Amino acid sequence: MSYYPLTSIPDYFGIDALLTEEHKLIRQSIRDWVESFVMPQIDQAAQNHTDIPNLMRELGKVGALGPYIPVEYGGSGLDQISYGLIMQELERGDSAVRSAASVQSSLVMFPINEFGSEEQKKKYLPQLASGEMIGSFGLTEPNHGSDPGSMETYFKDMGDHYLLNGAKMWITNSPLCDIAVVWAKNEDGKVQGLIVERGMEGFTTPETHNKWSLRASKTGELVFNDVKVPKENLLPGVTGLKGPLSCLNSARYGISWGVIGAAIDCYCTAVQYSKERKQFGKPIGSYQLQQKKLAEFLTEITKAQLLCLQLGTLKNDHKATPAQISMAKRNNVKMAIDIARESRQILGGMGIMGEFPMMRHAANLESVITYEGTHDVHLLITGLDITGINAF
Numbered sequence: 001m002s003y004y005p006l007t008s009i010p011d012y013f014g015i016d017a018l019l020t021e022e023h024k025l026i027r028q029s030i031r032d033w034v035e036s037f038v039m040p041q042i043d044q045a046a047q048n049h050t051d052i053p054n055l056m057r058e059l060g061k062v063g064a065l066g067p068y069i070p071v072e073y074g075g076s077g078l079d080q081i082s083y084g085l086i087m088q089e090l091e092r093g094d095s096a097v098r099s100a101a102s103v104q105s106s107l108v109m110f111p112i113n114e115f116g117s118e119e120q121k122k123k124y125l126p127q128l129a130s131g132e133m134i135g136s137f138g139l140t141e142p143n144h145g146s147d148p149g150s151m152e153t154y155f156k157d158m159g160d161h162y163l164l165n166g167a168k169m170w171i172t173n174s175p176l177c178d179i180a181v182v183w184a185k186n187e188d189g190k191v192q193g194l195i196v197e198r199g200m201e202g203f204t205t206p207e208t209h210n211k212w213s214l215r216a217s218k219t220g221e222l223v224f225n226d227v228k229v230p231k232e233n234l235l236p237g238v239t240g241l242k243g244p245l246s247c248l249n250s251a252r253y254g255i256s257w258g259v260i261g262a263a264i265d266c267y268c269t270a271v272q273y274s275k276e277r278k279q280f281g282k283p284i285g286s287y288q289l290q291q292k293k294l295a296e297f298l299t300e301i302t303k304a305q306l307l308c309l310q311l312g313t314l315k316n317d318h319k320a321t322p323a324q325i326s327m328a329k330r331n332n333v334k335m336a337i338d339i340a341r342e343s344r345q346i347l348g349g350m351g352i353m354g355e356f357p358m359m360r361h362a363a364n365l366e367s368v369i370t371y372e373g374t375h376d377v378h379l380l381i382t383g384l385d386i387t388g389i390n391a392f
Contacts, residue, residue, distance in 0.1 A: 009264060012302045015309060019081070026063075026082050030089035033062045038093035043354040045216035046094070049209075051176070052216060055100055060131025064090060064101045066109035073113065074126030081312035084257030092261030095364035096217030102258065103172045104128060106250035108135030108181050111193055114246065115237030120195065124179065136205075138168035138182035138196075138222045139244045145170075146377050148191075149241055153184040153224065155194065162234065164194060164227040170371065174220035175207040181235075182222065183244045193235035193243050202227040213367040249325050252372050253315060256328035257308050259336035259368060260301060262361045266336075267297045269356055270343040277347075284346070293342055300335045307331065323385035330378035337365040 009016075009027075016024065037058060045052050059065050068083050069075025076082075083105070091098035109128050112120055127133035144150045153166025164184060174180070180196045196203055202225040211219060235243070271294060274285030284290050311328050314320040340362035344351035351358045369375050380391050 010267065010298055010301055011305075012298055013306065015302075015305050018309060019085075023081055023085055026078070027085040027089060030062060030064060030086050031092075033058075034089055034093040034097075038090075038097055042094045042097075042216060043360070046096075046360050047215075047354055049211070049215045051218050052097070055097065056104065056131035056134050056176075058131070059090075059097075059101050059104075060129060064105075065131055066105045066113075066125065066129045068105075069109055069113050069125060069129060073121050074129030075109070079312075080253070080315040081309070083254060084308055084312050087254040087258035088261040088264075090261065091258035092265045094216055094360065095258070095262060095368055096214045098254070098258040098261070099172050099214060099217055102251050102254045103137055104131075104135055106254055107137035107247045108179070110250050111181050111235060111238075111243060111247050112195070115193065115235040115243060116195075117232070117236055119232065120235070124195070133178045134173055134176050136171050136173045136177040136180045136222065137247065138171060138180050139248075140168060140170050142167060142169050146374060148183070148244060151183065151185060151191070153182070154186070155184050155192075155229065156187055158228075161231060162194065162229045164196065164224045164229050166224050168222040169220075170208070171205075171220055171222050172214075173218055174205040174222055175218045177205065180222050181247075182224070190239050191241050191243065192239055194229050195233040195235070196222070196224070196227060196229060197233070200227050200229065213363045215363075245322070248372055249320075249322050252325050252329040253311065253320070255368060255372060256304075256311065256325070256332045259332050259365065260304050260308065262365060263297070263301050263304070263336040263339045265357050266340045266343040266361055267294070267301060269358070270294060270297065270346045273347050273350075273356075290346060293346060297339050297343065300339065304332045304335050321385075323381055326373060326378040326381040329373065330375055330382075333365060333369045334375065337362060337369055340365055 041052060063076050064086050066075045067078040067086055071077045087098050090101055109125055112124055128135055139148055141151055155162045155164040166184060178198050182194050182196050183191055186192055204223045205220050207220040274290050275283050277284050307328050311320055311324060340358050344358035347356055350356060384390050
């Protein structure tokens with residue numbers, strides 16, 4: 001369990017007053033679940049490089065999978081701020097837990113709900129919402145990460161089915177997935193989405209080992225060798241990169257909230273430790289250098305909270321732009337990783353121990369600062385929005 005259980009979220013600017021009672025109840029229910037289910041086992045899972053058993057079904061039980069998906073398809077029909085608060089609480093537990101929920105919600109359920117047929121929605125969404133079915137998202141390839149338009153995975157129309165070939169890598173949940181939403185080029189070179197199911201001949205999901213980051217999460221590849229995909233598994237509602245990029249916008253939005261949770265976990269631990277740890281006859285929290293760090297942590301967390309709340313308001317109104325989401329993702333992940341690293345220093349040698357969360361969060365955030373748009377690419381997205389000039 002976390003060395004210092006979290007009793008409250010830092011709220012220096014009274015942001016809670018801007019939340020509804022439903023928002024607060026949702027946040028508290030996820031916080032309680034993280035404290036009781038995730039915290040007692042997350043260190044061992046990370047140390048042993050194993051995923052948390054039955055995680056997806058447990059996430060389904062607490063309504064953390066596709067919470068904004070309509071009720072008729074198994075979701076909770078919640079707003080975007082609720083989704084963000086759920087991601088925040090999950091990532092306070094661990095980035096791997098938030099990643100599992102984020103991939104299922106934003107990268108698998110979102111495109112099926114947004115671009116899928118009525119039959120696809122009814123077939124997959126309820127099982128994904130409950131965690132009975134696990135999904136993964138295939139976009140990144142061995143040779144193409146930040147440049148998805150150059151993807152090599154392709155499919156051909158064979159009359160009564162499609163024939164899919166190619167490979168995706170760095171895929172969360174791939175070794176566990178029952179289905180994968182895969183983006184590939186058709187014979188005209190246009191990108192479309194296909195739902196590939198476990199058991200289809202030629203579809204394999206080798207696991208990626210020896211990670212120093214997201215160790216409590218399964219990562220792997222999606223490999224397609226002449227996979228016959230039924231025509232009814234094509235997502236009919238979108239063609240082109242708009243499809244996968246809209247999924248990434250939803251996921252990046254969730255990340256911008258989620259990493260606040262990791263930062264809060266490190267901050268609260270550092271505050272408590274600084275009050276209890278004594279050196280030279282008094283608590284280290286009485287020294288100026290430590291207070292400087294803690295004050296900066298709280299300042300940056302508060303700024304990130306305000307950024308996300310306004311972004312969530314814009315998203316609820318369908319006004320949030322991809323560039324705004326990029327700015328929030330980039331800023332907040334950098335904020336969180338800096339706090340994880342600096343708070344580790346406050347704890348000195350104890351900061352490297354598994355009983356404290358700093359090193360685990362810092363290692364996880366090395367992945368988060370890279371995936372779903374690298375730190376530098378998001379900077380260029382903002383630059384493009386400012387100047388109108390593409391620097392890619």
